[in-house]
Amino acid sequence: MSITTTTHLNFRGEARAALDFYHSVFGGDIAVVTYKDTGNVQNPDEADWVTWGQVIADNGFHVMAYDVPSPMPWDRGENAVFVSVRGDGTEEITALWEKLAVGSTVVQPLEASPWAPLYGMLKDRFGIVWVLDVAAPYNG
Structure with a gap:
């Protein structure tokens, strides 16, 4: 299952x-x-x-x-949901980032971080927060 x-x-x-x-x-x-x-x-x-x-x-x-139809309550909210997109390579993640970034507000630029070769966060023009990163092995 x-x-x-x-x-x-x-x-x-x-x-x-x-x-x-x-x-x-x-x-x-x-x-x-x-x-x-x-x-x-x-x-x-x-x-x-x-x-x-x-x-x-x-x-x-x-x-x-x-x-959501108008008779139902709805609020765009703040930080209620992050959509995480994780890939294996920097080229793929960078290409997706560049497309998503159109009309967005960058929260954290796409760059190397202590936990991933690339990591970034942005809020798109629809108010959705996206986290993009390149998968890295866990060394805990």
Whole structure:
């Protein structure tokens, strides 16, 4: 038996734009189902909002997202979730960093750290905090 965990991001009207952006960074396949698609439109202004969406790529990246409808409480929050992307090589992580950094606020520049060959943290234009690093053997 095995399980898989997937980061599920919640937005208010920005899920499609976020999924499109993450798809442009990580590649793979994108799927989006709107409230209109499911016949569950409670507010006509939200008919094209995402009720379920995901980006899944062959390199192992997988993220899900949806738009919280206006009758439900939602707050973007601060530091509630970090999305961690760890790779084996500096070229791969640097390339992903450069794409994610567009329109973002850098919290910690991508650079060598005491625990990893490369480590960095940024908040993207959707308010999601990403931690990118290159895997290093644990020497505890």
